[in-house]
Amino acid sequence: MKTVPPAGIESAARRRARRCRPVRAMGLALWLAAGGGGIGAGAAPAREALSAAFDTANRLYEQARYREAAAAYQALLDQGVVSPALHFNLGNAWFKAGEAGRAIIQYRLAARLTPRDPDIRANLRLTRELVRGAPPPDPPWWRRVADWLTPREWGVLTTVAVWLCFGTLTAGELQARRRGAWRRVALGAGVVAVVAGAALAGQWCERRLRLEAVVVVKEAVARYGPLAVSPELQKAGDGTELRVVDQKDGWLQVTGLPHGSGWIQQTDVMLLPP
Secondary structure, three states: OOOOOOOOOOHHHHHHHOOOOOOOHHHHHHHHHOOHHHOOOOOHHHHHHHHHHHHHHHHHHHOOOHHHHHHHHHHHHHOOOOOHHHHHHHHHHHHHOOOHHHHHHHHHHHHHHOOOOHHHHHHHHHHHHHHHOOOOOOOOHHHHHHOOOOHHHHHHHHHHHHHHHHHHHHHHHHOHHHHHHHHHHHHHHHHHHHHHHHHHHHHHHHHHOOEEEEEOOOEEEEEOOOOOOOOEEEEEEOOOEEEEEEEEOOEEEEEOOOOOOEEEEHHHEEEOOO
C-alpha cells in the first residue's frame, strides 16, 4: 500500500512525485531482521517495537500529520536505527510539511545507503528542482560513476578484482601454454581494481573531508563576515546546498552562493553527517 503524492507539484513533476510515498513497515522489518540499525539477532522484542513505531509514523503520515510523522521517524533515528526506508520516509514527511532543506538531507542520507533506488533519486531531484526553480544540473560523469555503488560495494569489488588479478597472474606462471590468456584476464582485473579503488577513495574524500550544509530556514542571510553586524552579501532560501570551508564562533563560511563565498549562522543550516 502507498499513499498519495505530495501536493503542489504539477505536470511532469507531478508524475515523478508519485514516488513520494512512504515505504511500509515491512521494509524496516526486513532491515531489522537482517541485523540493521545495530539491533542484535536475539533482540526480537526490540525489533518488533521498532517496526510498530515505524508503522505508527506511517499512519501519522497518511493522516496528513506530517510534522508529527517526522518527529516519529526522527525518534527512531535517535534510537540508532539506520535504514534507507526510514530516511526516505522522513524526507517525504518533511517535504509534505514544506521543509525542503530537511527533506534534501534525508533523501541524501537514504541515497548513501541505496544509491540506485529510483524513488530516492527521483524525490531528491524533484526537491532540488523545486528549490532552484529549474532542473538541477547533472553531476559530472565521474561522480555519477562513483555514486553508483556504496563504499562497501566499491570495497568488495576492489578486493575481488585485486585477488583475481594476482590469482590469474599466478595461474599464468603455472600454465605456460595459456600464459597470454591469463595475463589478459589479469590486465582486465587490474583495470577494474584501479577504477574501483579510485571510486572508493573519491567517495571517502567526498564524505569525510568535504563538509556540506543545507539551509533549513525559509531565508538565511549570508554576510561578508562572521558577525551579525557584517554587511549582507545575499540571502539563501530553504533547501540551498552549500559547502563549508571554515567555521568560527557559530558561523560557517560557505561556498555555492551565486555571489561568492559568505558567512552564515550555523543555526540556519543542517550539516550533512559524514
